Amino acid sequence: xxxxQDEPEKLQSVxxxxxxxxxxxxxxxxxxxxxxxxAIGIGSTRISFSTTLSIILSKLPGVSITPTWPGPxxxxxxxxxxxxxxxxxxxxxxxxVAGATYQGLFRNPLADPYLIGVSxxxxxxxxxxxxxxxxxxxxxxxxxxxxxxxxxxxxxxxVYSLGRVGRTLPxxxxxxxxxxxxxxxxxVSSYLLITSGSSLHGIxxxxxxxFSSPQWKHVWVTLPVSAIGMVFICLFGRQLNIMQFDEEQxxxxxxxxxxxxxxxxxxxxxxxxxxxSFGGIIGFVGIIIPHAVRLIWGPDFRFLLPLSVICGxxxxxxxxxxxxxxLSPSEIPLGIITAFFGAPFFLYLLRRRKKxxx
Amino acid sequence: MNAGATVEKLRLENVxxxxxxxxxxxxxxxxxxxxxxxxxxxxxxxxxxTLIKGITRVMPLKTGRVCVDGLDVRTMHYGVxxxxxxxxxxxxxxxxxxxxxxxxxxxxxxxLGFLRYEGQKDIDIAVNAMRITDTWHLAGRRVGELSGGExxxxxxxxxxxxxxGVILLDEPTSHxxxxxxxxxxxxxxxxxxxxxxxxxxxxxxxxxxxxxxDRIIMLLQGRIYTEGRAVEVITPASVKxxxxxxxxxxxxxxxxxxxxxxxxxxxxxxxxxxxxxxx
Numbered sequence: 001x002x003x004x005q006d007e008p009e010k011l012q013s014v015x016x017x018x019x020x021x022x023x024x025x026x027x028x029x030x031x032x033x034x035x036x037x038x039a040i041g042i043g044s045t046r047i048s049f050s051t052t053l054s055i056i057l058s059k060l061p062g063v064s065i066t067p068t069w070p071g072p073x074x075x076x077x078x079x080x081x082x083x084x085x086x087x088x089x090x091x092x093x094x095x096x097v098a099g100a101t102y103q104g105l106f107r108n109p110l111a112d113p114y115l116i117g118v119s120x121x122x123x124x125x126x127x128x129x130x131x132x133x134x135x136x137x138x139x140x141x142x143x144x145x146x147x148x149x150x151x152x153x154x155x156x157x158x159v160y161s162l163g164r165v166g167r168t169l170p171x172x173x174x175x176x177x178x179x180x181x182x183x184x185x186x187x188v189s190s191y192l193l194i195t196s197g198s199s200l201h202g203i204x205x206x207x208x209x210x211f212s213s214p215q216w217k218h219v220w221v222t223l224p225v226s227a228i229g230m231v232f233i234c235l236f237g238r239q240l241n242i243m244q245f246d247e248e249q250x251x252x253x254x255x256x257x258x259x260x261x262x263x264x265x266x267x268x269x270x271x272x273x274x275x276x277s278f279g280g281i282i283g284f285v286g287i288i289i290p291h292a293v294r295l296i297w298g299p300d301f302r303f304l305l306p307l308s309v310i311c312g313x314x315x316x317x318x319x320x321x322x323x324x325x326x327l328s329p330s331e332i333p334l335g336i337i338t339a340f341f342g343a344p345f346f347l348y349l350l351r352r353r354k355k356x357x358x
Numbered sequence: 359m360n361a362g363a364t365v366e367k368l369r370l371e372n373v374x375x376x377x378x379x380x381x382x383x384x385x386x387x388x389x390x391x392x393x394x395x396x397x398x399x400x401x402x403x404x405x406x407x408t409l410i411k412g413i414t415r416v417m418p419l420k421t422g423r424v425c426v427d428g429l430d431v432r433t434m435h436y437g438v439x440x441x442x443x444x445x446x447x448x449x450x451x452x453x454x455x456x457x458x459x460x461x462x463x464x465x466x467x468x469x470l471g472f473l474r475y476e477g478q479k480d481i482d483i484a485v486n487a488m489r490i491t492d493t494w495h496l497a498g499r500r501v502g503e504l505s506g507g508e509x510x511x512x513x514x515x516x517x518x519x520x521x522x523g524v525i526l527l528d529e530p531t532s533h534x535x536x537x538x539x540x541x542x543x544x545x546x547x548x549x550x551x552x553x554x555x556x557x558x559x560x561x562x563x564x565x566x567x568x569x570x571x572d573r574i575i576m577l578l579q580g581r582i583y584t585e586g587r588a589v590e591v592i593t594p595a596s597v598k599x600x601x602x603x604x605x606x607x608x609x610x611x612x613x614x615x616x617x618x619x620x621x622x623x624x625x626x627x628x629x630x631x632x633x634x635x636x637x
Contacts (some may be wrong), residue, residue, distance in 0.1 A: 018475075107451075235473060241460075242467050244453030248416045252447075253520070254440030255469030299455035302475075 021303045028310040035307075035314050039321045040081045044328060047073055047358045053083035056082070075112055077272055084214035085322075091211075092285050092316025094226040097330060098268040098275075099286030100293075101233055103263055104240040104301055107173050113272040113286040116178030116245040116265075117155035120185035121236040127150020127192045144256045145218070152273035155181060160265070168260050182357060207332030209282035211320060218278045227269035230309050233261065236264060236303030244299075283335050284342030285316055291346070365392045367556035368413070368443075368524050372422035375412045375580075377403070377543045383406045383579040384420070390524070392554040395547060397561050397571030399591075401601050406560035406578040408450065411569040413558075414445055426524055440468035446510075448528040448560075458512055461501050462488055465519030470501075477534070480519075487518035490545060492538075505535035514542060519591035527559040531566060539563070562570040564618045568592055568610075573608030576600055 041052040051069050055077050058065040067074070100111040104117070114120075114235055129147035160180050163174035205212070238261050243250045247257045277281075289312045293304055321338045324333055368390040375383040383405045390396045398406050411417040415431055424431045426442045434442075444465070453461060465487070466480040476484075488494040491511045496504060501512065510533045517525055527546070531539040533606065534556050547570055547579050550554050553613040561567045568588040578600045584591050597605050597618065606619045 054514055073597070078620060134376055148595070155408065238467065238470070242464055244456070245464075245595035246451040248411070249445070249450055251416055252414050252440060252443075252445045256436050294455070299453070 005270045013129075014225075021287055021297060024297060025303075025306060028314070032089070032310055032314050032317075036085050036332060037089075039085045039317050040077055042321060043076070045073065045076065047077065052077060052132045056344040067291060077302035079216070083213050083216045083219045084320065085280055086219050087211045087214055088217075088316045088320035089286075089313035090222050090226050091279040091282065091332045092289075092314070092319075093230060093309040094222075094271040094275040094312070095282065095286040096312025096315075097230050097233055097305055098272045098291035099231060100301070100304055100308045101264050102245065102286075103209055103290055105261060105268075106175065107261065108175075110287070113268065114281070114283075116290065117159045117182045117185065118152040118272045119281045121155025121184040122148040122152035122273060123207055123281060124189045125149070125154075125191055126190075126277075126280070127196070127203055127322040130203050130206070131192060131196060137269060145221075149273050149277035152276055153269065155185060156265075156269045165285040168196070168258055169265070174265075183184055201246060205277070205333055206280045207335075209280035209332050209335035209338070210211065210323060210331065211279055212324075212331055224276050226271045229267045229274075233264065233271075235311070237300070237305050240264075240305075241299075247350065271290050279333060279334070281286060282338055284338045284346065285312055285319075288342050288346045290317055294354075319328065365554075367389070367392050368558065369425040369428075369429060369576055370409075370413070370422065371425070373409070373424060374420040375408050375417055376420045377408075378403050381420075382580050383412065386577075386580070386582055387422070387618055388575055388582070389428050390556040392523070392556055393434045393551050394572045395557040395559060397559055397567035397574040398577065399561055399564060399567050399574055399575035400583070402562075404600075405580045406577065407528050409577075410445060410528050410558075410560065413526060415488055416445060417441065422430065432453050440520065440522075442522055443524045443526060444520035446525065446527045446530060448519045448530075451502050451514060452509055452513070454500065456501055457497065458493060458499050458501055459484065459488065459497040461577070462493070462519050462636050463516045465516035465550060466479050468520060468615040484515075484519045484523065486510075487515040491515040491518065492541070507538055510534060511538065511542070514545075523554070524556045524558070527557065527561075529560055529562060531561070531563065535561065539566060563576060564592055564597070564616075566616045568617065569613075592618060 020198075035242065036047060037052050037056075040056075041047040041049055047069075051073070054065050055069060055074050057063050058067065059078065078312045084144075095113050099111070102111040102115055103109055118239060120308045124146050125147035128151075129144035133141060156178075159174060160169070163169065163177040165173065185328065193200065193203060239255055242255050243260065244252050272286075276308070288316050290304065292306045293311055296301055297307055316334075316338070319341065320334055321335045322341075323332045323337045366389045370389070373383060373386045381578050385479060386409065388396070398409065401407060408417065412419055413431070414542070415434075415436070418622050419432070426439070431439055431443075446629055453464075463476055463480065463484045466476055466484065468475065468565065471481070485494065487538060488497060491514050493508065494507060494513050496505070498511070502514070506544070510530065514530065525546070530546075531542055534542060543566060546557050546559070550557050559567075561571075571588065573586060574591040576583045576591050576596060583600050584596055591605060594607050596606060597603055604621065606621060608617045609615070610617045
């Protein structure tokens with residue numbers, strides 16, 4: 001039955017390629033660092049790579065570098081560009097990994113982080129936040145992010161409650177409930193939008209996404225929430241692999257399917273809402289990055305998830321860099337950049353997809 | 359012949375299963391011993407697949423209980439159950455983008471801790487499972503590119519990689535050519551006897567059931583119509599009662615087991631029949 005001659009080659013072909021995948025992760029992490037530093041350096045005043053690095057290193061405890069740069073540059077880097085780049089990176093990472101998670105859970109290549117109502121809920125929350133007349137000083141983060149976050153989580157909570165059947169969570173019902181509630185929330189948002197008067201410009205800019213007023217306190221909220229959530233999701237790689245069988249088989253292979261679905265839906269929703277609340281509805285990251293990663297490194301979620309984190313961060317940092325430099329000094333909303341470059345890439349993938357990658 | 363002397367691996371007691379208000383399995387009790395192949399036969403919709411869902415807790419039991427190795431499965435962690443019972447499903451959704459080898463290796467899931475990756479031992483077990491199901495040459499191929507029969511053999515390999523004491527087969531031969539039907543059932547009887555595995559196989563081919571099963575359980579509308587050895591169960595009367603089909607049952611020329619023959623009701627055949635009886 002077996003052919004002894006091709007043994008070593010055969011065993012080679014089934015080896016799990018850990019090494020090349022780990023190397024890919026390390027290389028991409030390095031690339032992420034470089035892209036981030038470059039992005040911090042580039043802007044209305046151009047700052048060299050080494051100066052950028054020195055300024056950042058000088059702030060680390062235990063490092064003393066004599067400043068050779070003017071003070072305003074240091075301020076620009078530390079207080080404006082750095083939080084902006086970090087926010088973009090964290091949001092890109094969170095949206096990508098949430099997209100990969102949804103695609104895996106729903107076994108649907110077209111799923112994205114906004115599939116089940118997060119974006120519509122967050123948008124409605126944000127619009128309400130813009131329209132509420134009182135000043136937001138009581139809430140130091142600003143009223144819009146808080147309302148957006150609450151709206152996003154709230155919408156998914158409603159979808160979850162409506163889609164639940166007893167103690168199980170049928171994915172088709174969840175999607176349908178998500179689409180229906182999303183349409184309802186969009187209707188309310190649209191109405192508020194056309195009656196919003198002077199707030200219209202701010203709202204539209206927010207809806208298209210962007211990080212035009214970055215602050216460190218935003219980073220300190222988003223970064224820990226997203227980081228914990230992303231690490232948590234990455235631990236479920238093997239479970240998501242097994243769930244690419246249908247749910248019945250996954251359970252027969254020892255997965256507690258309902259619990260896994262519940263945990264992953266909740267965590268993916270929280271990191272999506274966290275990203276959206278400071279960055280607005282940034283489209284396309286969550287759908288194209290997981291697909292690109294899948295095309296290059298294969299469908300194994302144990303690598304797909306961490307690689308999506310890194311590639312998502314690189315992609316959105318780059319997109320944000322383009323958004324603020326292409327038409328400088330005016331800014332292009334980030335959602336326009338991601339869709340403008342993301343959509344053609346996605347269509348290219350669809351055309352290229354001769355063999356199923358999902 | 360039956361499980362009298364051996365250890366009983368799987369036991370169903372008074373099991374009923376319902377979809378909403380429709381009772382699909384009604385108070386069924388039986389056991390499968392170590393080293394025994396039990397065939398589950400009956401017409402479409404008699405509840406064979408539903409019974410397998412009930413045993414693996416995919417569907418909650420309405421009444422009764424299922425025990426594996428004397429342990430009630432209702433109180434069992436899914437991972438523990440998957441180390442005791444493997445299922446070869448029918449027409450299953452498979453992860454098409456993965457390679458065959460990766461898919462078979464997923465059978466090791468219940469043996470791995472939460473964050474553990476497959477070690478050399480798991481790889482060896484998966485490779486061996488692929489060898490004995492004659493799927494090793496497909497190892498590097500994507501699951502989505504394979505034929506129905508190849509996929510079916512892969513799900514058998516995956517079940518073997520699970521290394522369980524009980525294997526449930528849901529129409530394991532439905533997509534297979536006759537050589538692989540024989541090979542699959544031969545493999546099952548070898549494993550059964552060699553490793554003391556208890557096999558419960560839902561089969562639609564009565565001849566296959568007669569040849570390979572130590573006992574046959576015939577279901578009709580969710581109840582056991584009759585059970586026992588092949589010669590006791592497969593008779594023209596029972597086939598008529600359960601399937602509503604008129605068949606001839608002969609004694610197999612080599613081993614005297616029942617062999618089911620169909621008779622087509624067409625003119626040509628009737629002419630032949632007349633000529634034959636006239637000598």
